[in-house]
Amino acid sequence: MTSPIRRAPRSFCPIATTLEFVGDRWTLVIIRDLLNGKRRFSEFLGSPERITTNILTGRLADMERDGLIEKTAYQTRPLRHEYRLTARGAALLPVLQEMCLWANRFWPQTWRPPESFMERRID
Amino acid sequence: MTSPIRRAPRSFCPIATTLEFVGDRWTLVIIRDLLNGKRRFSEFLGSPERITTNILTGRLADMERDGLIEKTAYQTRPLRHEYRLTARGAALLPVLQEMCLWANRFWPQTWRPPESFMERRID
Numbered sequence: 001m002t003s004p005i006r007r008a009p010r011s012f013c014p015i016a017t018t019l020e021f022v023g024d025r026w027t028l029v030i031i032r033d034l035l036n037g038k039r040r041f042s043e044f045l046g047s048p049e050r051i052t053t054n055i056l057t058g059r060l061a062d063m064e065r066d067g068l069i070e071k072t073a074y075q076t077r078p079l080r081h082e083y084r085l086t087a088r089g090a091a092l093l094p095v096l097q098e099m100c101l102w103a104n105r106f107w108p109q110t111w112r113p114p115e116s117f118m119e120r121r122i123d
Numbered sequence: 124m125t126s127p128i129r130r131a132p133r134s135f136c137p138i139a140t141t142l143e144f145v146g147d148r149w150t151l152v153i154i155r156d157l158l159n160g161k162r163r164f165s166e167f168l169g170s171p172e173r174i175t176t177n178i179l180t181g182r183l184a185d186m187e188r189d190g191l192i193e194k195t196a197y198q199t200r201p202l203r204h205e206y207r208l209t210a211r212g213a214a215l216l217p218v219l220q221e222m223c224l225w226a227n228r229f230w231p232q233t234w235r236p237p238e239s240f241m242e243r244r245i246d
Contacts, residue, residue, distance in 0.1 A: 010171070012233050015226070017230055017233050048133070098221050099138050099142075101217070102217075103140045103141045110140050112137075
């Protein structure tokens with residue numbers, strides 16, 4: 001799931017560049033969970049989208065390599081890590097907020113996010 | 124490239140739902156081109172990201188099935204189509220604008236979009 005060296009960028013278009021980091025079905029779902037306070041592997045696995053262990057492992061490694069998240073050990077024996085957003089990862093919040101507005105407008109069955117999420121601002 | 128029937132949604136989370144439509148490396152690049160006035164297959168192929176014919180064919184079919192774009196014939200013999208954004212597709216503009224702000228902030232080598240793009244508002 002993880003490529004140790006990222007491909008050469010397709011262009012310096014800011015949209016294409018952003019998609020090199022988050023242009024897949026899962027990365028922004030994990031960022032959503034982190035913004036909502038989840039920190040641990042088992043917490044991400046428990047989200048309603050039912051990400052698989054393999055995909056989650058790969059995405060977390062990619063996101064760490066890309067500087068979107070940081071990993072720290074919270075337990076040894078057995079070793080367990082928790083994950084936190086970096087400033088770069090947390091700054092994706094407005095992208096997520098606009099995705100919420102789009103989905104809520106065109107797919108009325110989608111959940112309305114809490115106001116606290118929609119009103120949050122990045123630093 | 125195209126699945127005639129879309130998978131069942133992973134959840135009714137508006138972020139996960141949006142990613143069912145645009146959670147890949149190419150769809151939002153094509154939407155960018157359409158917002159910038161491109162209409163024809165050869166114009167999308169000419170963009171700096173060098174999408175391949177196969178991927179472009181698949182993405183356009185997916186986007187039409189999902190109601191993000193509409194296809195009309197502009198020529199017969201040989202038959203040629205042009206593509207336009209629907210209201211649903213055009214309403215992804217704010218997602219693209221936020222991706223531009225994010226990339227410009229964290230990846231200084233990325234292009235600055237024209238002000239006309241960043242100041243555009245959806246209906």
